[in-house]
Amino acid sequence: MTPGATETVPEARPSLPRGVDFTLEETYRATRLPVDRAMTLNPEAYRSADYYEIERQRVFAEGWVCVGYTAQLAEPGATLVATVAGQPILVTRDKARKLHAFYNVCRHRGSMLVAEDGHRDVIRCPYHSWGYALDGRLLGAPYFKGLDIPEAERAAYGLTEVKDFRKEDYGLLPVRVDTWGCFVFVNLNPAARPLEEWLGDLDRRLGHYPFAELQLWRRKPIEVQANWKLIAENFMEYYHLPWVHPELNTVSSLDNHQRFQGPGMYTGMCTTPLARNPGLPIDVDALPAMPGLTAKDAETAYWILIVPNLALFLLPHHLFTLLYRPDGVTRTIESADMLVHPDVLAAPGAAAKCAAIFTFWDAVNAQDIAAVERVQKGLAASAYPGGRMCFRFEESIHRFQNIIIDLMTGTRRTPPGDEDLPTARGDSRSGFSLTESERQAKA
Ligand code: FES
Numbered sequence: 001m002t003p004g005a006t007e008t009v010p011e012a013r014p015s016l017p018r019g020v021d022f023t024l025e026e027t028y029r030a031t032r033l034p035v036d037r038a039m040t041l042n043p044e045a046y047r048s049a050d051y052y053e054i055e056r057q058r059v060f061a062e063g064w065v066c067v068g069y070t071a072q073l074a075e076p077g078a079t080l081v082a083t084v085a086g087q088p089i090l091v092t093r094d095k096a097r098k099l100h101a102f103y104n105v106c107r108h109r110g111s112m113l114v115a116e117d118g119h120r121d122v123i124r125c126p127y128h129s130w131g132y133a134l135d136g137r138l139l140g141a142p143y144f145k146g147l148d149i150p151e152a153e154r155a156a157y158g159l160t161e162v163k164d165f166r167k168e169d170y171g172l173l174p175v176r177v178d179t180w181g182c183f184v185f186v187n188l189n190p191a192a193r194p195l196e197e198w199l200g201d202l203d204r205r206l207g208h209y210p211f212a213e214l215q216l217w218r219r220k221p222i223e224v225q226a227n228w229k230l231i232a233e234n235f236m237e238y239y240h241l242p243w244v245h246p247e248l249n250t251v252s253s254l255d256n257h258q259r260f261q262g263p264g265m266y267t268g269m270c271t272t273p274l275a276r277n278p279g280l281p282i283d284v285d286a287l288p289a290m291p292g293l294t295a296k297d298a299e300t301a302y303w304i305l306i307v308p309n310l311a312l313f314l315l316p317h318h319l320f321t322l323l324y325r326p327d328g329v330t331r332t333i334e335s336a337d338m339l340v341h342p343d344v345l346a347a348p349g350a351a352a353k354c355a356a357i358f359t360f361w362d363a364v365n366a367q368d369i370a371a372v373e374r375v376q377k378g379l380a381a382s383a384y385p386g387g388r389m390c391f392r393f394e395e396s397i398h399r400f401q402n403i404i405i406d407l408m409t410g411t412r413r414t415p416p417g418d419e420d421l422p423t424a425r426g427d428s429r430s431g432f433s434l435t436e437s438e439r440q441a442k443a
């Protein structure tokens, strides 16, 4: 030790003991504090396999997870495959145009049924050719009831029919599915709260956008070597804007970022008004606004993270989204998608301008990915006990982390919006400490 130096031990919350219970309220006490006193979520949430497994069950298998867009399921016969909480899922549009979701598994011996998005009249298992209707009914099981066996061979089987078998009992296993605008959500928990309750007041705030008419213009799958929450948290805070995104900062700077937060399982903010920068592809004047917007919408960008896996970059002339799918503790598959209204696509030069917009967001996303992958590497440092949040710019992260804690601890509640909080902007807003009645309800 250098002469005169004293050994100091950083003040930190004690690290979690081995075998800690990630479903207990007590585990998250430091993050439940008001934002100006709170610690960030314990680093184990981003690096522990145990945490990941519980999160899969309690966040992704209990929540409304976005799996794609209505534009992918527009026609009868359209099928979309997805993975939610590690479960293989299939979404279909039946001949009566009704939407369905199922576990993507054959009721015979469990083969995965459909491997790729597409269109089909019948869902045919590739293994032994059991066929299912798009509404999930089992239509046929070749040879299964003996009836299709040639007369001359029947005696050799000694069994003419599988006993107690009714086709009605072997339809596809259903999963809840619902839509909001162009977004298709599924929920693996039959008893979960409805999507409408999950989304809170989002429809009141943004339901006038012509979401249902948007076309899926381009997609790009991206692998990120980071826990999905790091990506979500990076999306919702704008503290990093000047340093990570100098170009984006010219139209969407710290100064014109505002809260846009109502009650619901989401975090929201907006940039209003968007500054003009004709040199930037996303400039508000680059393309006409989509129809139905208010004058304020026409010069505003909304940044909404719908828990757990859908990030919206909603600009007047397009919607860019990131869909997250956790694929391990430190790996996430993103789909970077751009959706555009047909009226906007009809504008002169729209295709080239949309291509430039996609390239712009792709570059911004690459900047973000570099940042979050670096965080993931830093979080390997076992001495790091979690950090503090800048309440001016990171209150959204406090909200998000507390929503995750609610789900991990089995606390069903809709976090309030700003208008529900009696406190003025900038003070110790919390909204997350359990009230006495909530504590008793949980007990
Ligand atoms: S597993 Fe599907 S038909 Fe046999």
Ligand SMILES: [Fe+2]
Binding pocket: 234, 235, 240, 244, 245, 368
């Ligand atoms: Fe960013």
